[in-house]
Amino acid sequence: MTEFVKTELDSGVLTVTLARPDKKNAISNDMYGALADAVERAEKDPAIRAVVFQGDGDSFTAGNDMADFAAQSKDPTIMSHVHRLLKDLAGSTKPLIAAVQGNAVGIGTTMLLHCDLVYVAPSARLITPFVNIALVPEAASTHLLPARIGYARAYAMFAFGEPVDGATAVSIGLANALVPAEELRAKAREAALKLAKRPGGSLSHTKALMRNAEAIGAQMDREGALLKERLKSAEAREAFAAFAERRQPDFSKIAG
Secondary structure, rough: OOEEEEEEEEEEEEEEEOOOOOHHHOEEEHHHHHHHHHHHHHHHHOOEEEEEEOOOOOOOOOOOHHHHHHHHHHHOOOOHHHHHHHHHHHHHOOEEEEEEOOEEEEEEHHHHHHHOOEEEEEEEEEEOOHHHHHOOOOOHHHHHHHHHHHHHHHHHHHHHHHOHHHHHHHHHHOOEHHHHHHHHHHHHHHHHHHHHHOHHHHHHHHHHOOOHHHHHHHHHHHHHHHHHHHHHHHHHHHHHHHHHHOOOEEEEEOOO
């Protein structure tokens, strides 16, 4: 579907690489579709025992391609693949591993809440900037993030939209380990290969017991419905206009 998402299957591990480094791996609608295809492929193919997500260049992902996102907000006939990817992540029974360096913006952070193992480089910056564009969080992160790190920390991440560095992400439980950048991909692959040798049925049942996929999916639906409303709001229009005009948005005279 797009050359900006590459997949490679080797020794039971499907490696999925965001390959748009010149755009900091900003994710377009086509890229969301390719990511969803990869997760669905892993779910259907018994030869795939684990999945690794990684990004080329100095960033994991800058999050949504804002130009693409703005175009979708103006044209409701465009089929968005975002929701398909989110539901696929929520329902995945295979081990999901992430190797994160640099910025992990928006879905770059919320998708990590669906990964079973997360390794971060010292350069990692996990950011949930939804409030900065007058939207609401997605990927059931309003349920998963407080459960992972506590309400107070989660609210601060959402409400301020400020980055959490790699070391802090590990200390508060958002990631498993801090890994030197030059060893990051090897560490994620090593973990995936170990999991690929474990009994797959046992791993999938363990994951299902630890995650309530139905509740996660329902929260995604709640967030998605509100997100659609927010895209039509005066606050969102101001946020997108400010982005296009390269200025700071002014929400002070807009009612919430």
